[in-house]
Amino acid sequence: MTYCVAVKVDDGLVFVGDTRTSAGVDDVRTYNKMHVFETPGERVFVVMSAGNLATTQTVLTHLRRDMADDKPVNLxxxxxxxxxxxxxxxxxxxxxxxxxxxxxxxxxxxxxxTLILGGQIQGEDPALYLIYPEGNCISASPETPYIQIGESKYGKPILDRVIRPQISLEDAARCALVSMDSTMKSNLTVGPPLDLAVLPRDALRITHKERFDLDTPFYANLRKSWGDLLMRSFTELPRFEWEAQSQAQTQLL
Incomplete structure (x- = not known):
């Protein structure tokens, strides 16, 4: 299985994907699921994939061959x-x-x-599309400014709560990484290393591309901080009425 998420905000696009393709007891494999095609200053495309690996590799091969052969239609x-x-x-x-x-x-x-395509062509706004196996596609919208593929359910709640078009690229990237961490916490078929790419509006190139493992200092600190903050917030939730009554009775005794 896999998990990839792409976010579109006013300031640009953020992409995060895992690399795990097999998670057996004695057979853990990784494969890059984020692929960048760019002509800096003119156009940049990011393709992310989930599903049959052989099909994905065939798609990528056709993409590269069409570009190399200067076919009438290519990226x-x-x-x-x-x-x-x-x-x-x-x-x-x-x-x-x-x-x-x-x-x-x-x-x-x-x-x-299933594929995610995100990027920008000079003269147009950045765009983000979900491409179904049948070949049709839908675009991200202001109401749902993110797209997920693969094992999406565990990482969706934080995206729904945080992602808005007006937040910064940095906050979008942090949220996407937390979404990935939530998924890995609940599903062993999704795993590191993790790939992050950031495409600011009108930069027409990927300005930040990083790979994180569990012990990468920034990512390790992010995971720990998120877990600590969740537990602290949980302990501060409102008490039930019967808890207050029980505490009052205990104090009287």
Whole structure:
């Protein structure tokens, strides 16, 4: 399994993804799920994936080959972010069919992959799309300014409470990392190292790209601080009426 989250705020885009692809007792594997394609000053795209790894690799291969061969439609010459999402969806559908055609036991294998595409083309606003296995896509909105793929349920509550279009990129990045930590706490199929990428509005390049392991000082401090603050907040929740009565009776005795 996997978990990737991308956030769109007024100041730009933030991407966070794990790297775990297998989590057996004696078989833990990792694979990069965040892929950056950029021409600094002109355009930048970030692709994140969840689903069949072979299909994902095929999609990425087609992306790179189309760019290298200067095909009529490729990430170097596409004019709009929506068109890029539509193009990527088409590659995904094609790659799923190719993977199934070359597999003897295709009927028993799930070749689907779900993708996130985020980025900016010069002259347009930053954009964020969720691309379904069927090839169609939806964009992030001011009401829901984030997109998740993979094991999403554990990390969703903090995003719903915190993410708003007006928050800073730094707060968006912290929130995305906390969302990832919440997911890893409850699901062993999601795990480190974690990849973070930050794309400020109109920078047209990734300005910060970092990888965190559990013992990376910043990330270790973030996890500990979040856990401590949660426990402190929990102990300060309102008391039940019967607790107050019990405490009063105890004091009288």
């Amino acid at each position: 170097n010459n596409i004019r709009h972010m929506f068109d890029a999402a539509d193009y990527l969806g088409g590659l995904s559908v094609r790659s799923q069919k190719e993977a199934g055609a070359h597999t003897q036991y295709a009927s028993n294998v799930d070749f689907r992959t």
